[in-house]
Each structure stands twice: as structure tokens, then as C-alpha cells.
Amino acid sequence: MSKPRIGIYGLTSCAGDQLVLLNCEDELLDVLSAVDLRSFVMATSQNPEGELDVAFVEGAVTQDSDLELLRDVRTRSKLLIAIGTCAVWGGIPYLSGRGVPISQHVKVDYSLPGCPIEKKQLLSALSSLIHGDLPLKLPYPVCLECTIRENSCLLQAGEICCGPLTAGGCGARCPSHNRPCLGCRGPSLDPNYQAATKILAKHGYDVEDVHRKLALFSGTNSSKEGRQVG
Amino acid sequence: MKTVVLPRENLEPFLGRIARGHDLIVPKKTGNDVVFDYYQEGCQIALEYRRTLLPPKKFFLPPEEVLFRYKKGQGFTEPEPEVGRRVFFGLHPCDIHALKRLDYVFLEGYVDTYYRRRRERTLIIGLSCLPDDKCFCHSMGTDLVSDGFDLFFTDLGEVYLVEVGSTSGNDLVLTHRDLVSEVVDEAILKEYKTFISTRSDLFVQTLDTSGLSKILTLEWESPFWEKVAQDCLACGRCSMSCPTCYCFSIYDQVNLDSISGERSRSWTSCLYKDYALVAGGHNFRPSRGARLRQRLMHKHKDFFEQQGVSACVGCGRCQANCPAGIDFCQVLTSLRGDISESAVG
Amino acid sequence: MSQLLAKTENPYRPVRAKIVDLRDLTPETRLFQVKLVDPKAARDFDYRPGQFCQISALGTGEAPISISSSPTRPGLLEFCIRRVGRTTSALHRLNPNDEVGIRGPYGNGFPVDYMEGKDVLIVAGGVGLAPVRSLLLYILDNRDQFRSVTLLYGARSLEDMLFREELKTLERHPDLNILLTLDSGDTRLWPFRTGLVTSLFEEITVAPKTVAAVCVPPVAYKFVTKGLLDKGISGEDIFMSLERKMHCGIGKCGCCAVGSKYCCQDGPVFTYWDALNLPDMI
DSSP: OOOEEEEEOOOBSSHHHHHHHHHHTTTHHHHHEEEEEEEETTTOOOOOOOSSEEEESSBOOOOOHHHHHHHHHHHHHHEEESSSSSHHOOOOHHHTTSSSSSTOOOOOSEEEEETTOOOOHHHHHHHEEEEEEEEOOOOOBHHHHHTTTTTTOOOTOOOOOOOOGBBBOOOSSSHHHOOOOTTTBBBBBSSOHHHHHHHHHHTTOHHHHHHHHEEEEEEEEHHHGGOOOO | OOOEEEEGHHHHHHHHHHHHHSEEEEEEEEEEEEEEEOTTTTTTBBBTHHHHHHHGGGGGSSSEEEEEEEEEEEEEOOOOOOSOOOOEEEHHHHHHHHHHHHHHHHHHSOOOOOHHHHTEEEEEEOOOOOOOOOOOHHHHSSOOOSSSOOOOOOESSEEEEEOOSHHHHHEEETTTTOOBBBOOOOHHHHHHHHHHHHHHHHHHOOOOOOOHHHHHHHHTTOOOHHHTTOOOOOHHHHHHHOTTOEEEEEEEOOTTSEEEEEEEEEEOTTTTTTTTTTTTOOOOOHHHHHHHHHHIIIIIIIIIHHHHSSSOOOHHHHHOOOOOOOOOOHHHHHHHTTOOOGGGO | OOOOOOOOOOOOEEEEEEEEEEESSSSEEEEEEEEEEEHHHHOOOOOOTOOOOEETTTTTEEEEEEEOOOOTOOOOOEEEEESSSSHHHHHOOOOOOOOEEEEESSSSOHHHEEEEEEEEEEEEEEGGGGHHHHHHHHHHGGGGGGOOEEEEEEESSSGGGGHHHHHHHHHHOOOOEEEEEEEEOOOOOOOOOOOOOOGGGGOOOTTEEEEEEEEEGGGGHHHHHHHHTTTOOOOEEEEEEOOOOOOSSSSSSSSTEEETTEEETOSEEEHHHHHHHHTTTT
């Protein structure tokens, strides 16, 4: 089996997702020996580019140069993987009204959300891709891992916790430190915004305020569903 | 059944001694919550807890476990099984009933070897409890338990009345006979009777289970399911915290070398959208209402039809832990027509 | 609790099997011929038509796949695997001599003993031919045990039809009545019929003691069973092989629940009567 040719690219973003890969110190050598790295501008100046098996793209599309790069990468890649919530949902750049998720412009084969992405999931995804598989999709919201950690429910305690609306996989990082989930991983498979809004309204929150919080990271998804309630 | 008496002040020494020869699991206080966890010297055992968030199942069917590791051309290696005896202290009657229900699933037909190994190495010591406003075990017939434990402790204030449920339980009592008394006198019997009747008066929540499975069958098409589901976050907290929810998914994780990896399983919930989605793209339960209905149907109808008992043991965890405050007893009661459906949610 | 049950093997652990041959049946469906690596296991492996195995592409996952071969032809096991998801795609990347993991056989299968002495009507659509092919071959190898045998098989187009060559040969078999149809597509070269599989019902007469074995896509069961009931077949004699999401295959993981039944253990073959009693089944 020949090594998959891989490219890693950043559009408008903080580069935090690419940094997660660089931070895989114990595994980085194994990764590099299992792939043919053709482009990773953040890590190396040797970037032969060319045809790719898998391209990882971080960041939202906010400007012409983003779109140009994205389209070029898509043409050259068999698979394109969106990494990080900005690439997957628009994330923080979406709030500016100019950033959109990359799926609005090109076909995305797999999405790995997170702000930043989780190291464990990145390595798992890389292993699957090297093996020739698309990575597994996680069907559960943050609440699964939160409950398994036996955290007290912050939503029940009257906090604006986005856990039930947010894609799991982070090990419920924030609720495990007694901080409500901000929803940084973007929407789960089946977010029920109406139900969450109703619960928070019962706790006395202003509905508009709730919508703003719930929409912080959910980008394109929030305008479709989150604001329907009123 | 053999019964002995353990003076209250002897409980800590009793457990402390057990902890020397076994892995002892106890209800432990952490902040405002109580969780089942391994005993450590000096840890605070919650003797009068109401309910833990996660039920005992986590020690028999862990949230996530590796089934085997593989290397291409070399077959499969199971993880080294945990060894040594465990003593699980402090299960309430509902949780003991729940374990017996899980036994039906995992020990009948094909035997789940992972579950069986953990079950076989664990002695169960039950502990009496008092209900809060979410408990409805008396409605499910699980408020008392007559088997499925090695020892059962009923808290009578000054003493615990200890029922001995197995030879292993008897061995524990005999090993620590200096801490127990074999004399169960009239006064203790009287206190036990008072405890039973006082406790049964304390229940607030009830569920009329007569003909419930039949009523659910007839209410299959009810629009009420979708209505309740409008409030359901499908977060899965009810499934995770349910002592008899046992659904799991199995998945592989390959290593970076592409030739080795592992197969694992982890808890899942029938409330998740992909639960009945097959590879061709057909979803057998496409709506949230259909998924919520599945959960309640399985508890109160399907399992009942399979095993002759409901899968619900009335522990109250699902309604105590639902962020949306869905009261499942009320949902079922309104399906019976005993309260208005608009009163729910 | 200390003494529970006798020790048994770990039911989650697959056995190793080697791919002997691969053959493309349609653009998405490939026939896998496999042989268990352990000669004793290969010898002892017995099954009923309609049962399935969990097949592993290690590192990717496991998928429930019907057995397409017949127990009357031991040695090799055959599976028609359609490339529809991660695991089946990974299986399609394998070559002869590669290994897969196998668990099974699981499920109830078709009640072949009950079908003996009766007329048998087999109805299949698309990849649904896979499990009933096992039944068809089984009947052919025990032909004198059964009365008339009819196969109605429909596919979307000629290239979606499984076992085309085999069916053409079987079509000439004097003891079999095979009616084939295509939904649409270029049928100029097609010597058979066009239309949905249910349209074939008009062309057959059904003897009083007929049992039906059905495997069609999930959405088609309602129409097919209605057609069979209209033909006078009793609901108890309509046997359907159903598809559900499955993880464990052994009645533990809960994923394939249909009412109080598990598709993996109580099924995958259910009668129309079961379907009447278990909402959501078809």
C-alpha cells in the first residue's frame, strides 16, 4: 500500500487546529512516516503540492484568496476533510457576517469539528484515512460524555449549557470543569434548539440572549433553526 | 433466610476489613453528588444517599471497553481480564433488581463473557433506602428484594439487620463474626416491621402499571409521542443513567500502522438519530418522537413481553436527570388517560 | 454473585477466514467466496438458508451479511456484499487471499423443514436475492422434498441484477419457474419483463399450500405482502427476511430491536403475522 499523499491548509482561522497536529509530539513521527506530506505551510517550507489523496482544511472562507486556495485544493484532492468548527460551520468568522463554512463552496467528505479539534479524534481520523476509511462519525452530543463522567447537569442547574445541542467527542471538557458548554464543536447530529430555548426561558433567561449564546459557534446552522423560536 | 445483626458502629470496621481483601465499591460523596466508586481509606461513604447519577451497571458494562486487539495475520488478543474479588456495597433494592434484569440480557442465550467475568467476581451487598419524590419502585414491585444479593443491610438506626443471600455472603459474615450478632430479638423484628411500613408510606410518585404494556401497544400511533419529543433534547442522559439501559455500539479503531488496532464497544442511546439508520440510508426511526417512543416501549412493553418483567425498576434516575424535566411517569400516566396530555411538558 | 453459568467462548471474537475468490455481480455488489482458516471450523460450520454472518474488515468494522451459498454445498461460504457504507467499502478493497473475520451463523433463517411438501414462492428485489439464493440452491439440492418452486425477481436495471448468468441457466431448469423483471432502463436486449416485482403476481397462479419467502427493499414489503395475501397466501406462510441496524448479532446490543423481537436473534426472517403484531416492522 502506497502512502497517502496529504496536504494541510489554513483559510481564515487562528491556525489552532493545525497546531493540534504539531502538538501530537509522541505520535508525530509515526504520522509522518505513514503519510507522504505534500503540503503543510505552517510546519515546513518544503511543499511540493501536486495531486493529493487527502486534504485537511482549517478555517472559514472570508476572502477571495481563501476561495481560490480552497478550490485549488479541492481539484487536486480525492478527499477533503474540514477541520475545526470554522471550516465545518463557519464558526467565529461567521459572526462577522462574512465567513462561511467551506461546504458552501466545495464538497466536503468528512468534518472534524472542534475549537480546536481534539487530538485523539485527529489521530483516530488520520489512522482511519491512512487505512483507507472515512473516519467514524460521532452521533452523540456532549451530554453523553458529560453523563458518563457523572457531572452534575449545568442546564438543570439553570446555566446556559450548550451540551445537548453540541457535537460530542471532547470528553465534556468544560462541564467537567464546572463550566457550561459553549458549543464550540458546533451542532450535534440532532440539535433541538426549540427545546433548549424553552428550558432556558423557564429558568428566566431572555430568549434573544439565549439565541445569541446558542448561535456563537453554530454558524450556518443557527440561522436556520435557532432563531425560529420566539 | 439467615439474618444477623450488625451494630451501626461496626459497619466501618466491617467494610474496612473487606477492603483489605477485596476491591470494595461504595457509594461515595463527591461534592453534592453521590457516585459509586472504589473505596479508599478515609473516603466518605454515603450511607443515606438517595440515588447515584450512574447506576451500578458501569461496573459490569463499562461505558467504553476494548473487546479485543488484533494484528493482521496474527488473530485476536483480548485484554487481560480484571482479577480478584470485588465487593459492591450499598446497592438499593431497585439497583439489585436492575442487575438481575441485565443478567437476562447478558447471561441468557449467548453469554457475554465480559459481563459475566465482572459479575462473577463481584459480591453484592444491598442497602435499604428511603424514597424521595422521584422514586416509584413500589409501583414496579422492586422496592424490596429477596434474592440477587450476597448480603442485604437494612438500616434500623442503632443496628443493621443483615440478610444473608448466598454462601459467599455467609462466608463474609463468618469471617467477621466478631462484628456481628446472631441474635435477632423481638425489638429488632419490631423495628424492622416499623421500617417497612414507614418507608412504604413515604412514596410520593406512583405509576399504575396494570395493563401498561397493552395500553402502550394501543397508543402506538398516538400523536402524543411527537408532542413529548418536542421537549426532548435527545441528549441520552436518561439512557446513560438508567440501570437497565444496555444498548451499545461496536466499532473498530485502526492504529497508524494500518495493520493493528482494536475493536471496542461503548454505550449508546436509542434516542440518537443514527440509532436505527442502516448503511443504505434508510432510517427505521426517523423522527425524535419515534425514538422516544422506542425508549419507553422497550422499558415498559417490549422487555416485559420478552422477560415477564418490566425493564423499568422505578429508580427515578431518568426523570431526576432529564435536563428538559420530562416526567416519564406523567407521560405514561397521561397515555393511560389518567391525566390530561396537556398537563405534561 | 459467584456461580452463574458454564464457561463459553467469547461470542464477540470472530474467526479468521480467507477470501478464495471475488466476482463482481453488479457495479456495487461483489460475491465473496471465503473459507474458514481453521479446517475443523470450516468442516463444522453449518447453517440454514436465510441466516447471516457478521463479517469484519478489521480496523474498519463489522457488517451483518446474509449467506448466499447453500449448506448443501459445504466448504466455501458465499456472501453478496453491496458497497454502501464504511465497512462494506473496506471489504470491497480486499483481494483474494486477504483475510476477513467471521462470526455466526446468526438468526433463525428460513423454515426449510416447514416448507417441505409445499409449493414455494420466492420473491426478491435487488440485492434481496442474496439470502433467498441460499434457499433456492438448498431447494434445488433437495428438489424432491418440495412441490412447485417459483422465483420472482426484480431489479432496477439489467446491471443491478444479481447472478444474471446463473439465473439465465436456472431459467431453463425444468423444475423451476423463474420470472425476472426490470423496473426500467434499456430493455431492448432484455428478453424478460419490465415493471416492479409486484407486477409479476399477475402472471402466476398460487396453489393452496404455498409458502412465500420474501426479501425486498424496506419500502417494498407493504406492497409485496399485500400482493401475496391477495393471492390467497396465509400471513403465517409469508416469510420475510428483514434488514435492521445490527452491532452484536447475538441479541445483546439492542440496536436491531423490532418491538419485543431482535432482528438478529428472533429474525431476520419474520412472518407477515409477526409484522401485524409488531408495529414498525414493515
